[in-house]
Amino acid sequence: MPSHRHTIADDLRTQITTGRLKPGERLPAETQLATHYSVSTPTLRNALALLQAEGLVNKIHGKGNFVRHSLRHITYLGGSRTTLAQFPSDPALRVSVHTINRLAQGHLATLLKVSARSPLTEFRRIAYEGQSPRSLTRIYVPRDLPPPKYEELAEIQETVTARVPTPEEASTLRISPVLPVLSITRVTTAPTGRVTEAALLTLPGNRAHAIFTTHPTTTESRPAG
Amino acid sequence: MPSHRHTIADDLRTQITTGRLKPGERLPAETQLATHYSVSTPTLRNALALLQAEGLVNKIHGKGNFVRHSLRHITYLGGSRTTLAQFPSDPALRVSVHTINRLAQGHLATLLKVSARSPLTEFRRIAYEGQSPRSLTRIYVPRDLPPPKYEELAEIQETVTARVPTPEEASTLRISPVLPVLSITRVTTAPTGRVTEAALLTLPGNRAHAIFTTHPTTTESRPAG
DNA sequence: GAGTGGTCTAGACCACCAC
DNA sequence: TGGTGGTCTAGACCACTCC
Structure with a gap:
């Protein structure tokens, strides 16, 4: 049984890699995402942390979570x-x-x-x-x-x-x-x-x-x- | 103002590097450490996560947190x-x-x-x-x-x-x-x-x-x- | 000031390990 | 069975960004 954060991360990852969420696009606010996935905000933030560590998501304090532009290596x-x-x-x-x-x-x-x-x-x-x-x-x-x-x-x-x-x-x-x-x-x-x-x-x-x-x-x- | 987890991590890190906590030794349980530092268990666990990422602490599910043996560089x-x-x-x-x-x-x-x-x-x-x-x-x-x-x-x-x-x-x-x-x-x-x-x-x-x-x-x- | 993320609380329940 | 860590909840308050 995968933990919640992994299933959420998997879902968001799919949306990003398939292009449904586009580079530079802002994700919904963490509170909204938490509501959407029916989890608490810390759990949702843990899911986002996974995507951050993979470099897929860029989080900016006070602004939001953004799909990273694929930066040049x-x-x-x-x-x-x-x-x-x-x-x-x-x-x-x-x-x-x-x-x-x-x-x-x-x-x-x-x-x-x-x-x-x-x-x-x-x-x-x-x-x-x-x-x-x-x-x-x-x-x-x-x-x-x-x-x-x-x-x-x-x-x-x-x-x-x-x-x-x-x-x-x-x-x-x-x-x-x-x-x-x-x-x-x-x-x-x-x-x-x-x-x-x-x-x-x-x-x-x-x-x-x-x-x-x-x-x-x-x-x-x-x-x- | 450093966050709680960093001050706690700093304190534990000092105890490890100065040898007050010895290699192989088990740390007190997370609930006890949380009580000692007057923080909640998630906060204490965040502090331990920092030490884990630094390789100072080895965490084993069901057993506890252990000071890593320092190996040669x-x-x-x-x-x-x-x-x-x-x-x-x-x-x-x-x-x-x-x-x-x-x-x-x-x-x-x-x-x-x-x-x-x-x-x-x-x-x-x-x-x-x-x-x-x-x-x-x-x-x-x-x-x-x-x-x-x-x-x-x-x-x-x-x-x-x-x-x-x-x-x-x-x-x-x-x-x-x-x-x-x-x-x-x-x-x-x-x-x-x-x-x-x-x-x-x-x-x-x-x-x-x-x-x-x-x-x-x-x-x-x-x-x- | 409104909206966002950053950090934290004070618990709860489950999974793993040893006796 | 008792103790440990793993995960999660439902909030709270603070800090940052933008208007």
Whole structure:
């Protein structure tokens, strides 16, 4: 016997995938849906939570539940030499940037190999596709370093994990707190050994992947095409 | 103002990470915890759901909530030339392997660039630390190919995603169905262009990360900006 | 201000596990 | 059989968005 929320989720999922509910369309209010399915509002919300975790429904506080536009899949290309100036290099995206001056501390200081309380600049970028946020990037650069010259990058190291978003990330990306996110920490090092930049990317797991390509034997480096 | 469930989760998380609650220990019953924190049982259960998603707590129906044993962190090193013979190269781990003969189909055929119904060998490996499974690897090789020579690998491509485990993966790895997993698809290609091997790794997100290191060569062109 | 979702309460009943 | 978690009810009040 499937639980109520699953039968409700199945019904709504069918309506979405068959196109009876169209992308961008607002679902009836949760109270109305609860009445329609003869369940309490928490139960109906649990059903919607399933669809959110699948990325089918986008819930906006104060506005309603919307059928997601099928967003383009996000492909993060590992090892690319772009830096903060070009980072989300897709011109089709709208990007907001906040710049914050702050001091290194804790994990961040370790990552950048600087001492605690040394000055940093933080760039907090959110990329939007239409109205939907699709990625959050926090970039940290030591403020006492000259802008890096890309020809002189010695190493790019990317660390990838899967986790649940922090409450802040969940609200920023408008995703469910239980939707896994792909978290990429990208540290670039100059030949001098100094870390020129650390970037923390958070991508919704249901529509993002990261690709890393290695050519072990040959030294030829062809751009991917 | 943080919500109740977060403050409760924070408190329990502190008790777990500081060792006041020890690995394997059973937490008080949910009704008792709800009384202790002066919240309703649904609210307390929401708090526990957060800890479950973080992998700190293991919930067993009819028995209780248990503090997870902390296992060693899993580091997946990207771009390594090891193949199925050496894959989880840690000798401290116990590894079980099942070998299955099967036919390519669907996504798997695409991945291996072979036609549907062409013969494959599947190696299904589970690595254990003590009694706890820690990783699941499924390796597929075309059966009509000679064993690859590692000197002749032309390309290793790794695709990384974050998602919730399939029910089968959750039970195999003994993790919560809502705990994110790091999923790595690793495809190796010979100079001939043939795919020699595809490996699907599933790692519990809360104790695994993947590291990719790139050393840009000076022959690469600077990205347009 | 009207309507929406976010969170929470204080229970209820059922399903699973061990004794 | 007793204790545990799984699911659900029928509300309540707060926070956000838009007009």
